[in-house]
Amino acid sequence: MLGAVTTLREQVEQAVLPLDVPEVATGRATRDALLKQLDDYVIPRLRSLDAPLLAVVGGSTGAGKSTLVNSIVDAEVSRSGVLRPTTTTPVLVHHPEDAHWFSDDRVLPNLSRVTGAASTGDGVDALRLVASRSLPPGMALLDAPDIDSVVSANRALASQLLAAADLWLFVTTAARYADAVPWDLLRQASERGTAVAIVLDRVPPEAMADIRSHLASMLREQGLSTAPIFGIPEAALTAEGRLPEADVARLRSWLTALASDARARSVIVKQTLDGALGSLDERATVLVQATEQQAQAVAALQREADAAYAEALANVEHGMTDGTLLRGEVLARWQEYVGTGEFFKQVESTISKVRDRITAALKGQAPPSGDLGEALQTGVAALIAAQGQGAAATAARQWRRLPGGDELLDATEGLSKASPDLSERIERLVRDWQGEVLELVRGEGKDRRTTARIAAYGLNGIGVILMLVAFAHTGGLVGAEVGIAGGTAVLAQKVLEAIFGDQAVREMATKARKRLLEHVQELYAAERVRYERALEGVETKEGQARRLADAAAAVKAVR
Structure with a gap:
């Protein structure tokens, strides 16, 4: 009995209730009362029945x-x-x-x-x-x-x-x-x-x-x-x-x-001790329920943080394929890159003409690919940053709706918004991704003929066109933008197919999108860790309710 009660006491002490969930006051009062009765009476009396x-x-x-x-x-x-x-x-x-x-x-x-x-x-x-x-x-x-x-x-x-x-x-x-x-x-x-x-x-x-x-x-x-x-x-x-x-x-x-009268004393001690042991089960049940509520609250908060960043990642993925990244500045820079509207009329001729037109544009006075690349980089970074900021705001808003969320937000600085260095990390992410896109181009251009074609257009230029192809879908565009983006997609696709072939272009575009999404996933996972750390500080231990219930059942079994 002493061993079972001592184990129960250990589990009661570990059953901390840090979150202000409904009815937590009852759970905390029950825990305090249990600890005091175990420390002040039950354990001392079991250890010294003849006291x-x-x-x-x-x-x-x-x-x-x-x-x-x-x-x-x-x-x-x-x-x-x-x-x-x-x-x-x-x-x-x-x-x-x-x-x-x-x-x-x-x-x-x-x-x-x-x-x-x-x-x-x-x-x-x-x-x-x-x-x-x-x-x-x-x-x-x-x-x-x-x-x-x-x-x-x-x-x-x-x-x-x-x-x-x-x-x-x-x-x-x-x-x-x-x-x-x-x-x-x-x-x-x-x-x-x-x-x-x-x-x-x-x-x-x-x-x-x-x-x-x-x-x-x-x-x-x-x-x-x-x-x-x-x-x-x-x-x-x-x-x-x-x-x-x-x-x-x-x-x-x-x-x-x-x-x-030693016998009379023992009768009273046994009566009170049996009563105290009998009361442990009911109060331990109250504490088990309170501990379960704490675990459920932590799980709910974790789910909301996970959901906020999962939604942000899904929005980035959607934004990469719905034409969002081809709006405004990117479209303007693309038109400058390939020349005037006359170029789009010639797109539907032969692939060789497309190649010749692009070569002429690059050898003439067309703006360098860097302008288009910068526009794409800015657009991608803005999309990732907006979703990252939105995820932090959503997580904080949902936490304030849930039990215990308010106190954690107030106790942990900065959880209501994205990390201060998020923009810097996003810029580094996009630069790294652009480097990987160039490596894709190099990897596909190993034979002499392809290498010569890449050299004709320029490695950076081909890399920028590949980025454009990776994002060239029209789902999110309206009005005149649809036609422009559609022309952009067809033109960029044909330029790359003329160099690498259609299957290679599809694979390269897929790989480029996948790598960018993987980078964003890692970035958002690092952002989400802040919420996980806040929850780790809550001190609710996995399986605590079950261990407490088992300890109470063990005391009941040996009574």
């Missing part, structure tokens, strides 16, 4: 908890008074022989140990240890802060201490025994099987029977019918500020008998 029974004295503000503890041990061990809250630092009273059980961090490991005279600077992060021979060995009393304290830290500590108890010694009054807050905690005790005893304080003697009867019926309704009730009548305190001896005698005798 003294710890009775935590808890209750509402002004119920008289500290006065009761002082009266039981007949000494001023816990401050009492009319100012609220009185108990801020919990006080654990034990027999001197039991000191070793509580001086280390066996129980309540997150609280530092203090001894000696009480100090106002102890605070809620300390546990004051007081040795008293008035308390029998085998039993310790822990005076906890008010469960309904005006100080939130005191309320949280009170709940933590009650979860660390073998026995709840619950103190209430005749005026407040039906209050909602105490009964919320008593219902928790019932659900977890925690052993409970009720101290009904400050009861008018004439009303004792009626109030005890009513309280007993309320306890039965909550499944706490076996909880003993100790009534303390309303009376003046002694000169030392304690309850009259006769009023606490029955409670002290019960505690003394319990401490002296």
Whole structure:
């Protein structure tokens, strides 16, 4: 059992819930409560079944908890008074022989140990240890802060201490025994099987029977019918500020008998421990669901980032084949490159005439291919940059719609737009691709005849024409542009076919488009990594929910 519970504790600690998804507050509270109960009670008790029974004295503000503890041990061990809250630092009273059980961090490991005279600077992060021979060995009393304290830290500590108890010694009054807050905690005790005893304080003697009867019926309704009730009548305190001896005698005798009877103590410990172990399964299920929601949120964010850049890549591919890159400047430069409109009329003659016309244009006053190449380079770079910027904006917009996305965008600088050096990398990408296109031309022009033809047109000129052919489709053009681009496609195609042949031209154009698309894919993948890194920082571990569920099932199996 100890091994199974220890494994569960490890999995609970690893089940971090960093994203603010719906209901995450419930998951985080459940995780914190599980860790505290495992650390403060379940694991320490499993490791030390023979340790003294710890009775935590808890209750509402002004119920008289500290006065009761002082009266039981007949000494001023816990401050009492009319100012609220009185108990801020919990006080654990034990027999001197039991000191070793509580001086280390066996129980309540997150609280530092203090001894000696009480100090106002102890605070809620300390546990004051007081040795008293008035308390029998085998039993310790822990005076906890008010469960309904005006100080939130005191309320949280009170709940933590009650979860660390073998026995709840619950103190209430005749005026407040039906209050909602105490009964919320008593219902928790019932659900977890925690052993409970009720101290009904400050009861008018004439009303004792009626109030005890009513309280007993309320306890039965909550499944706490076996909880003993100790009534303390309303009376003046002694000169030392304690309850009259006769009023606490029955409670002290019960505690003394319990401490002296190892079998009775073991029954209470077993009841509370079994209840605590039984409650682990339900709360672990809540945490499993919360962990699954975290993983689902991370996956959804990842899908949106992937989809944004996949769409950008698809748009670039479409833009490479729909005529987009042959608009405006590129068309104008092409016309300048091949000459006037007279040239298009001669295109439909023979391939030899096409070759002769292009040769004449290159040897005459036609602008160099560099102008056309620059126009193409600018167009390709603009297409890739626009889609890259759009992908970043789309990913950020979708993340803000999803749980956890806002906080990640706010915490990670620059995710709402493309990387600052994107334009520089795109320019380098296009230059590299143009170099590869020239290598394609060189690779196809190995024999003397082809080499001579390439030399006639110029290597750079042939490379630019090949780029044009790679993009020469008319799907995205309208009006007069269709005719111009169509003529451009036919002319460029025939020029290259005259040099390389039709099959080689088709293969070269396909390779050129494919290589450009591969470069763009690598570029966008590098951009997408920024979102992956942001999600890696979320610390959700793959398979965490399953490991947590398996650990909880293992505890249930050995119970």
